Amino acid sequence: MKTTRHGTLVAKISQWGEVRPTNPLKIQDVTFRDAHQSIFATRVRTQDLLVIAEKMDRVGFHSMEVWGGATFDTMHRFLGEDPWERIRVLKRHMGRTPFSMLLRGQNLVGYRNYPDDVAEAFVERCCINGIDIFRIFDALNDFRNFETVVRVVKEHGKHFQGAICYSLTERRMGGEVYTLEYYLDKAKELEDMGADSVCIKDMAGLISPYDAYVLVKALKERVRVPIHFHSHFTSGMADMSLLKAVEAGVDIVDTCLSAWAYRSSHPAVEPLVVTLMNTSRACGLDLGLLSECSELLEEVSRTYRHLLDDRTSIVDANVLLHQIPGGMISNLVNQLREMDALPRLKDVYGELPRVRKDLGQVPLVTPTSQIVGIQAVNNVLFDKPGERYSMITAQVKDLCYGLYGKTPAPIDEQVRTKALKDHPRGSTPIHVRPADILEPELEKAREETAGLARDIDDVLVYALYPTTGKRFLRWKYGLEEIPAEVTGEGTSMPSRQGPPPAQGKDAAEGKCTGGDSLRRDVQEGLGGPRRDENAGFPVGATRYRLYVDGQCVEFALEQVAHPAGGLVSRGGSQRPGLELREKRGLPADPVHVRHEVRNEEGVAREGTGGEAPGSPGDGDTPVTAPMPGMVVRYVLGEGERVAKGDVLVVLEAMKMENFITAPSDGVVKKICMREGQAAKKGDVLAVVSAP
């Protein structure tokens, strides 16, 4: 038996000709950032990373990615932890291994381009707090968005890694936009900018093993600086792609500890270490130490299990089919579920590539994945026949204006025109580097946090995330109690962020509750007309149930095509659309119900979360949230005149801002919620009364 094993080993050696690692593969560990961002929604607390920090520092990784990406946002928003403090704490425990972070170019660690003064201060603070390697990417691969941050990285003598977002418009590399030449040109551009290394950033696990081989080989021939390969396991190909990249001569790869590997995370490091043993590319990491770390991490993981995707499959076949990243799909599913529209997921899958094409075939990565994904949801839910893009998010408008940079392919002219119709900066898109037109914001942030922020790090939390940043600073300095779901109620258990504690009564499904006074139970999701079992309701109409102050109202609506039979407004005008076919138990005036359903394309409900506006009087129109979200700001105040279509409120949903407009002319009678407050779908945001 010994001979057999020895014989096999010799065969392996003789086949490849050598055992000495003449070109050892360098490994960057991403356990502390991308791994838990991918599988635990970035919710892991610093204290749980410290369990293995010192051991990990002894492994001998080329570097460890410990910060950036979503960590900054989730830490201050959901964990009540100071993101800056994490770098400093980790650095105290890990003195040997260089720290790497993911920086979204001029988006820093947020979702929009920040002005240069904020970008400079932020990157400088990253350098000083302890980041050594900056992996910088731009969602559009528009490297003009690197200029400012790279300058600061270089000034501080740190490592600039230029990342190219890997994207496809067809199953394999090539086709429209994303050809081999595209990537080679991008890499060359980065090298010319002074990149110390170039990274292929395959955030959705789209790269196939043989494409990885071809791409890395070509890059190695064309580019002088080291090539770094980053691929997510999502589609099940990353292990194979990584190995082909190694064969093609890649210099550095990203992996993580097996405990947090696979699914939408990364290949595990342990099998790779063994795979490369006795080859020229052996990486020489201590397998025993790695397995100790993984075992400890398994313990920690128990408290985060509820965040794990509950599908049994660890391979997401959707990526192979639609190329839609898993993280994006779970976002879309959540969004649709909260809007009672889960059955429309298939439509969203179909709409997504169309929106992406309209918006210039952008790579799908933060923030463009959200921008494209949520716009696709909006189109599916709010567009009426013959009308597309009826609710365009602020971010899509900005993308069309050029505020994110240059898209890989041109934006559809019709969509652009529509999006820029009421853009605050004007209807002519810009072609310069986006930050060139941005006003400085740092001084303003200092002023607005005077008396609250104690240092520049505090100011930057606010500058990047004004609403949640300010709330965090109030938590940090004991000016506001930290909610239980943020503290984890005295345990290390991270709680998922939910809506703030209900101020009204329990609104359990199907109950006619008083606090949540108006509630609709969409019986068939947003599905088409159905045969109703109850006599009296017409066949072919969709039946709805409203709960108005504890009273149940049932009615049926039918789609009508002819103007004459259409919806009759109070003014008597007739239009095609939904027709009220039958009603039961309706209080006095059916016009209201009809009006609400027509205007909101969704749920009408009153008086939750904020102050109850009371029963709207005659001529009062409640303006409700068409989707769950956070009130960003009111554009108009109480008593101000408003015209139909004017923007009243900006509502942030899935990080995208939606403009909620006035349904009719009138006066803002009541503002019903506070800025920063969470609105459920159907919550009344404001009441507009007749002029």
Ligand code: CO
């Ligand atoms: Co990643």
